Amino acid sequence: xxxxxxxxxxVLGDGDAAAQAALQAGAVGGGDRVExxxxxxxxxxxxxxxxxxxxxxxxxxxxxQLAQTVARELAYATAQLPQRQRExxxxxxxxxxxxxxxxxxxxxxxVAAAPLLARARLALRAQLRGAGEPVAECPxxxxxxxxxxxxxxxxxxxxxxxxxxxxxxxxxxxxxxxxAAMLEASVCYRAWQVDLGAVESERPGCGGQTDCALADP
Numbered sequence: 002x003x004x005x006x007x008x009x010x011x012v013l014g015d016g017d018a019a020a021q022a023a024l025q026a027g028a029v030g031g032g033d034r035v036e037x038x039x040x041x042x043x044x045x046x047x048x049x050x051x052x053x054x055x056x057x058x059x060x061x062x063x064x065x066q067l068a069q070t071v072a073r074e075l076a077y078a079t080a081q082l083p084q085r086q087r088e089x090x091x092x093x094x095x096x097x098x099x100x101x102x103x104x105x106x107x108x109x110x111x112v113a114a115a116p117l118l119a120r121a122r123l124a125l126r127a128q129l130r131g132a133g134e135p136v137a138e139c140p141x142x143x144x145x146x147x148x149x150x151x152x153x154x155x156x157x158x159x160x161x162x163x164x165x166x167x168x169x170x171x172x173x174x175x176x177x178x179x180x181a182a183m184l185e186a187s188v189c190y191r192a193w194q195v196d197l198g199a200v201e202s203e204r205p206g207c208g209g210q211t212d213c214a215l216a217d218p
Contacts, residue, residue: 004034004096005041011091012042012084014051014076022048038096038106042088050084053077075193078128085109086121093118093154094190100156115156119146122186123179129189138175145169145176149183 005026009019026041056073079087085107092103100114148166151158170177
């Protein structure tokens with residue numbers, strides 16, 4: 002039940018709607034993890050998402066308040082995203098589902114998982130930065146973003162596609178910028194903990210005005 006509530010809280014906000022959706026999913030989800038999360042996703046789509054207040058002006062958090070500051074900023078940023086993007090982020094970044102599992106929970110074709118995650122990561126980064134997404138200046142952008150996402154998530158990628166991607170990133174500034182933005186979004190999202198105490202020392206913090214480490218998660 003804890004995992005179901007965490008999923009629902011990330012999708013709907015940590016309030017009554019999330020608690021109700023988690024209870025509903027727990028009652029009908031069965032014993033398989035993917036089945037339970039599928040039930041949670043269905044329950045969340047009938048709930049009313051919260052609309053958190055914007056975080057205050059950025060500043061230096063008080064000692065012991067970093068986790069709460071990160072949570073507020075990420076909760077507000079993700080609340081601005083479409084629901085399927087919110088679902089994709091929590092399923093991959095927090096619960097670590099594979100792309101196939103994520104697609105099953107959300108109810109999309111597996112081939113659509115990488116493009117959905119790419120859009121979600123770019124949109125989250127734009128919300129955190131208060132700026133637009135990297136400009137689409139590349140005719141191969143869709144292919145590039147999908148391959149970047151699969152490579153970032155250690156999903157299957159053919160040797161030919163991997164070679165194409167590395168060569169493409171060496172020559173395309175727009176896709177290189179998108180790659181960095183997607184990595185940043187992943188690191189920031191993984192720094193978000195809800196009612197789990199202090200942020201672990203190996204997880205870098207991220208705020209609305211704070212640079213996140215651009216390292217492969």
